[in-house]
Amino acid sequence: QVQLVESGGGVVQPGGSLRLSCAASGFTFSSYGMHWVRQAPGKGLEWVAFIRYDGSNKYYADSVKGRFTISRDNSKNTLYLQMNSLRAEDTAVYYCAKDPPGGTSWPDYWGQGTLVTVSS
């Protein structure tokens, strides 16, 4: 069965950095695009970033462009999100999610999330 397990969340000061990981299993990781989606406390879902199955294309929300970098290691079945210059408004649960068969549309499996808190 598909499993996505995020890690790397924690408390960081404003201006700091953090790297999130998402370990994938139960499917052919190298065949699917992957997303990061976040949810601030008590708020709705916000798409953050996407990477194509082969890493050739990456897209970002305007709110994180230039500060966050999505990457993947298909040999390790792992997705990453490098977050720099963190702000209080980046505080959220971060979910990784996979594309469905057929291409980028509606993420069909999500991890359990990892909490990032940006606070001094």
Place this chain on the structure above:
Amino acid sequence: DIQMTQSPSSVSASVGDRVTITCRASQGISSWLAWYQQKPGKAPKLLIYAASSLQSGVPSRFSGSGSGTDFTLTISSLQPEDFATYYCQQANSFPPLTFGQGTRLEIK
């Protein structure tokens, strides 16, 4: 970017009731719409994709309809486990993926 607007923001209903949630896109998205269910402390779960297709394993009391700009999610007979927050999401224009603000379904 395409904006997604859900209504109502919250709704109270009883077990056995029929409930409908509406999602409107700021421009036409054909049938590129999905619905998710999220329970407190849990990840979103895909219920409906392509506006009306039921994701594998999702009970048949859930159904979706619509195309263009107006969409609905209907739960035909509410069960206790259906009380949650529901989100719509458009996939017609990417990037970005955009979500509605959510509809909280509460027990009356």
